[in-house]
Amino acid sequence: MSLLALPALADNYIWLCADAAGNALVVDPGAAAPVQTALAQRGWCLRAIVLTHHHADHIGGAAQLADATGAPIHAPVDARIGRADVRVADGDRIELTGGALALDVIAVPGHTMTHLAYVGPDLLFCGDTLFSVGCGRMFEGTPTQMLASLDRLAALPGTTRLCCGHEYTLANCAFARSIEPGNAALAAREAAVRELRARGEPSLPSTLADELACNPFLRVDAAAIVAAIPATSRVERFAQLRRRKDEFRGAST
Ligand code: ZN
Numbered sequence: 001m002s003l004l005a006l007p008a009l010a011d012n013y014i015w016l017c018a019d020a021a022g023n024a025l026v027v028d029p030g031a032a033a034p035v036q037t038a039l040a041q042r043g044w045c046l047r048a049i050v051l052t053h054h055h056a057d058h059i060g061g062a063a064q065l066a067d068a069t070g071a072p073i074h075a076p077v078d079a080r081i082g083r084a085d086v087r088v089a090d091g092d093r094i095e096l097t098g099g100a101l102a103l104d105v106i107a108v109p110g111h112t113m114t115h116l117a118y119v120g121p122d123l124l125f126c127g128d129t130l131f132s133v134g135c136g137r138m139f140e141g142t143p144t145q146m147l148a149s150l151d152r153l154a155a156l157p158g159t160t161r162l163c164c165g166h167e168y169t170l171a172n173c174a175f176a177r178s179i180e181p182g183n184a185a186l187a188a189r190e191a192a193v194r195e196l197r198a199r200g201e202p203s204l205p206s207t208l209a210d211e212l213a214c215n216p217f218l219r220v221d222a223a224a225i226v227a228a229i230p231a232t233s234r235v236e237r238f239a240q241l242r243r244r245k246d247e248f249r250g251a252s253t
Pocket residue numbers: 053055058111128
């Protein structure tokens with residue numbers, strides 16, 4: 001199976017994957033052109049379009065791609081996504097027409113109330129819920145909902161490759177370092193990401209095992225985070241961590 005992160009817009013990634021026969025699916029095509037170019041270069045046939053949430057930078061190219069290829073749009077039940085061929089929800093499974101790839105749908109409210117994540121073979125398409133060394137802003141959900149969503153993702157196998165919606169990793173590392181300055185795994189990840197980015201390469205996918213070692217939002221129970229953020233409960237600690245990130249203005253260097 002092939003997996004590509006296509007850079008789009010300011011700092012989005014559109015994820016394109018295909019089985020050995022060239023049956024492809026795309027996740028969160030915020031623009032159509034990069035997808036069409038990649039499909040043409042490889043001779044792949046687009047079989048499905050999959051959307052995580054309604055924000056324009058994730059759905060902007062979906063209709064154009066559907067019109068050009070006939071691939072059905074899979075989307076959460078949300079009126080803010082006007083066009084969809086198949087509405088999907090927690091527990092559903094998306095099977096690729098003529099292809100070997102399948103995705104399981106899980107609900108991850110928090111960034112938006114109807115945000116979905118898609119789990120494939122050692123793959124997680126998590127949109128703006130979980131980023132490498134960070135998590136999405138809570139535009140619509142509560143800290144309780146967002147933390148429950150992150151807990152669900154954290155329970156996937158450690159080998160799961162994380163396919164996130166944005167390249168935010170370096171800035172996230174700067175914040176994480178301010179919370180957990182003694183985390184050696186985080187320091188190693190930041191150094192590796194700095195090299196990748198200097199070469200113009202994506203910092204993604206990362207693995208869930210890496211995130212469990214580095215990502216403060218998956219480490220609310222870690223002793224260093226408990227010590228850094230005094231709170232009366234786990235959810236309150238998570239909420240404070242997210243608030244500190246919202247207010248963080250540290251240099252990314
Ligand atoms: Zn978003």
